[in-house]
Amino acid sequence: MPGLLPQAAEAPLPPVLLQARGLRFCAGGRALIDGVDLTLRAGSRTVILGPNGAGKSLLLRLLHGLIAPDQGRVTWNDQPLSGQSCRDQAMVFQRPVLLRRSVLANLRFALKARGIPRADRAARALEALDRARLTDRARSPARVLSGGEQQRLALAVALAGRPRMLLLDEPTASLDPASTDAVERMMAEANATGIATVMVTHDAGQARRVGDDLVFLQDGRIAEAGPVSQLLDHPRSRPLRAWTEGRLWLPKDGA
Numbered sequence: 001m002p003g004l005l006p007q008a009a010e011a012p013l014p015p016v017l018l019q020a021r022g023l024r025f026c027a028g029g030r031a032l033i034d035g036v037d038l039t040l041r042a043g044s045r046t047v048i049l050g051p052n053g054a055g056k057s058l059l060l061r062l063l064h065g066l067i068a069p070d071q072g073r074v075t076w077n078d079q080p081l082s083g084q085s086c087r088d089q090a091m092v093f094q095r096p097v098l099l100r101r102s103v104l105a106n107l108r109f110a111l112k113a114r115g116i117p118r119a120d121r122a123a124r125a126l127e128a129l130d131r132a133r134l135t136d137r138a139r140s141p142a143r144v145l146s147g148g149e150q151q152r153l154a155l156a157v158a159l160a161g162r163p164r165m166l167l168l169d170e171p172t173a174s175l176d177p178a179s180t181d182a183v184e185r186m187m188a189e190a191n192a193t194g195i196a197t198v199m200v201t202h203d204a205g206q207a208r209r210v211g212d213d214l215v216f217l218q219d220g221r222i223a224e225a226g227p228v229s230q231l232l233d234h235p236r237s238r239p240l241r242a243w244t245e246g247r248l249w250l251p252k253d254g255a
């Protein structure tokens with residue numbers, strides 16, 4: 001009977017890793033990011049959606065400390081972003097950023113750059129190769145890999161430093177379904193070890209697969225934010241509604 005059963009104790013929320021408050025970034029006399037507040041917790045899975053030019057990439061770069069806001073602040077574990085917090089985060093771009101060296105050398109370089117002791121690097125590199133299903137390509141030059149393999153390597157490089165948060169800017173935008181699936185599996189494996197993921201995507205199906213929380217950005221502002229299924233099933237703003245229905249939304253149609 002309702003009310004008579006003992007209430008299950010609510011699980012405590014995971015700790016807050018990253019917080020953005022009142023972020024504003026201007027260029028060319030325009031606010032490209034404006035009034036953005038975000039709270040990202042350990043192990044969370046967030047997707048950022050929005051039209052072209054909404055400011056999704058800028059927002060990721062602000063969260064990662066690659067650019068500084070004109071107003072507002074980003075904190076990591078309640079502290080301002082620093083070299084250490086940036087090492088605790090890793091970023092993956094739409095076009096994989098790799099060295100013109102072998103697959104293994106890319107991983108070894110990343111591990112060295114993260115300050116991993118030499119004695120641990122070989123085992124960590126092999127582990128990363130296995131994670132990316134690239135063990136048999138270890139000696140191949142990274143540039144001869146297919147687009148999907150390169151993105152798996154970029155993800156393995158990002159994960160090799162054991163970050164606590166992974167920021168991904170449309171990593172599967174130019175990949176086919178099989179390669180997209182491989183990247184999403186790597187993300188799921190990372191999430192399973194407690195790594196938080198924040199991914200920019202234009203794909204509603206992908207948003208449901210890889211996200212629990214959704215941030216819909218429009219003109220540099222958060223138009224809607226909440227659980228992915230709730231926002232996609234009951235979108236409030238016209239652009240998000242058009243997008244979930246597979247219709248084209250044009251800025252002249254209004255919010």
Ligand SMILES: Nc1ncnc2c1ncn2[C@@H]1O[C@H](COP(=O)(O)OP(=O)(O)OP(=O)(O)O)[C@@H](O)[C@H]1O
Pocket residue numbers: 027028032050051052053054055056057058059
């Ligand atoms: N460093 C910069 N200086 C000036 N303007 C910039 C800078 N970086 C981005 N912009 C502008 O800010 C706006 C947002 O760019 P951003 O790349 O973040 O959009 P986006 O939502 O990621 O778009 P897309 O979906 O097309 O990748 C664009 O109008 C872009 O031209």
